[in-house]
Amino acid sequence: xxxxxxxxxxxxxxxxxxxxxxxxxxxxxxxxxxxxxxxxxxxxxxxxxxxxxxxxxxxxxxxxxxxxxxxxxxxxxxxxxxxxxxxxxxxxxxxxxxxxxxxxxxxxxxxxxxxxxxxxxxxxxxxxxxxxxxxxxxxxxxxxxxxxxxxxxxxxxxxxxxxxxxxxxxxxxxxxxxxxxxxxxxxxxxxxxxxxxxxxxxxxxxxxxxxxxxxx
Amino acid sequence: xxxxxxxxxxxxxxxxxxxxxxxxxxxxxxxxxxxxxxxxxxxxxxxxxxxxxxxxxxxxxxxxxxxxxxxxxxxxxxxxxxxxxxxxxxxxxxxxxxxxxxxxxxxxxxxxxxxxxxxxxxxxxxxxxxxxxxxxxxxxxxxxxxxxxxxxxxxxxxxxxxxxxxxxxxxxxxxxxxxxxxxxxxxxxxxxxxxxxxxxxxxxxxx
Numbered sequence: 001x002x003x004x005x006x007x008x009x010x011x012x013x014x015x016x017x018x019x020x021x022x023x024x025x026x027x028x029x030x031x032x033x034x035x036x037x038x039x040x041x042x043x044x045x046x047x048x049x050x051x052x053x054x055x056x057x058x059x060x061x062x063x064x065x066x067x068x069x070x071x072x073x074x075x076x077x078x079x080x081x082x083x084x085x086x087x088x089x090x091x092x093x094x095x096x097x098x099x100x101x102x103x104x105x106x107x108x109x110x111x112x113x114x115x116x117x118x119x120x121x122x123x124x125x126x127x128x129x130x131x132x133x134x135x136x137x138x139x140x141x142x143x144x145x146x147x148x149x150x151x152x153x154x155x156x157x158x159x160x161x162x163x164x165x166x167x168x169x170x171x172x173x174x175x176x177x178x179x180x181x182x183x184x185x186x187x188x189x190x191x192x193x194x195x196x197x198x199x200x201x202x203x204x205x206x207x208x209x210x211x212x213x214x215x216x
Numbered sequence: 217x218x219x220x221x222x223x224x225x226x227x228x229x230x231x232x233x234x235x236x237x238x239x240x241x242x243x244x245x246x247x248x249x250x251x252x253x254x255x256x257x258x259x260x261x262x263x264x265x266x267x268x269x270x271x272x273x274x275x276x277x278x279x280x281x282x283x284x285x286x287x288x289x290x291x292x293x294x295x296x297x298x299x300x301x302x303x304x305x306x307x308x309x310x311x312x313x314x315x316x317x318x319x320x321x322x323x324x325x326x327x328x329x330x331x332x333x334x335x336x337x338x339x340x341x342x343x344x345x346x347x348x349x350x351x352x353x354x355x356x357x358x359x360x361x362x363x364x365x366x367x368x369x370x371x372x373x374x375x376x377x378x379x380x381x382x383x384x385x386x387x388x389x390x391x392x393x394x395x396x397x398x399x400x401x402x403x404x405x406x407x408x409x410x411x412x413x414x415x416x417x418x419x420x421x422x423x
Contacts (some may be wrong), residue, residue, distance in 0.1 A: 214327035
């Protein structure tokens with residue numbers, strides 16, 4: 001009987017350790033790590049926000065694919081993670097809608113020719129660094145540069161599947177808003193405009209868009 | 217034999233503690249989606265029919281039932297449609313008409329940013345299963361199912377009036393089959409295999 005009681009007490013103790021009681025409501029909580037002072041470009045800023053971010057983007061651009069200027073419209077989903085003080089690594093997935101503009105050969109043809117169109121997927125990995133930032137406790141404007149590489153898989157209705165390695169560089173301008181609410185699941189909201197130059201085997205294209213991200 | 221009831225009682229207590237903690241941790245500090253909401257909006261779409269581009273826009277109506285971070289949505293859309301004709305390149309022919317669209321699906325609240333307790337900016341992911349019915353002016357008719365996945369964001373107020381303005385974008389998958397080819401080009405164009413992809417994007421206000 002004594003052994004059974006001891007065994008029972010040991011089990012209950014283990015359960016108590018696995019589920020510690022929640023902190024009382026009046027316990028002091030540390031504020032999130034945020035930029036509280038304005039910063040300038042000489043790198044004297046301290047306490048840059050270090051949040052993981054989940055974001056979305058809508059973009060339109062043109063890429064040289066199959067020796068033709070192809071209009072691309074993309075919907076993207078991306079994640080970011082801070083690595084250095086002002087540098088973040090990001091990964092994105094984009095679905096692309098491709099619409100090839102008719103060339104001279106198409107316009108001169110007397111036989112019916114189908115629309116050239118397709119869709120594609122692109123995955124990229126890159127680094128993003130703040131070039132300029134200025135803000136207050138609740139809001140911060142920024143200008144960031146980015147550099148990265150990726151792989152696109154396009155499927156054209158005329159010529160089939162093609163794999164395109166890509167390199168890109170770009171600029172992002174936008175602002176971050178920081179929540180003053182301790183209960184907010186995301187403490188940072190970011191809105192930005194993006195311009196990107198994308199190099200593919202057949203040349204260089206451009207892409208512009210807007211995006212939003214939420215940081216924990 | 218006296219050991220067994222003690223062990224069983226211990227396990228029952230431990231299980232109860234585990235269940236209580238799980239329910240307290242679920243969904244964290246998210247303000248849940250409203251239990252019922254009605255919305256109006258405007259949706260544009262671009263897809264392919266038998267390899268030909270088709271697109272249009274029109275008003276939509278939605279009804280949603282919410283539970284915490286999940287929202288079950290039904291929507292209906294009456295849209296214009298305009299499809300490129302399979303013809304010589306010298307002639308730019310388009311066939312117009314109307315499209316009826318109905319879909320049901322789910323939205324999941326992925327992120328919520330609250331400046332204060334009155335409202336916030338949210339990110340949601342969505343998936344919809346629907347049906348499209350085309351009525352072309354040249355007499356062509358087409359029915360096809362669709363599968364859509366995508367994302368959206370909304371600005372929502374948490375106190376009365378509980379309003380939400382949302383904008384979303386979806387990738388739409390529709391089948392390519394003989395019926396699509398028949399409508400697009402009277403069957404004379406080459407039929408693409410597999411599913412074709414398009415997109416839908418729209419904005420709306422719900423309460």
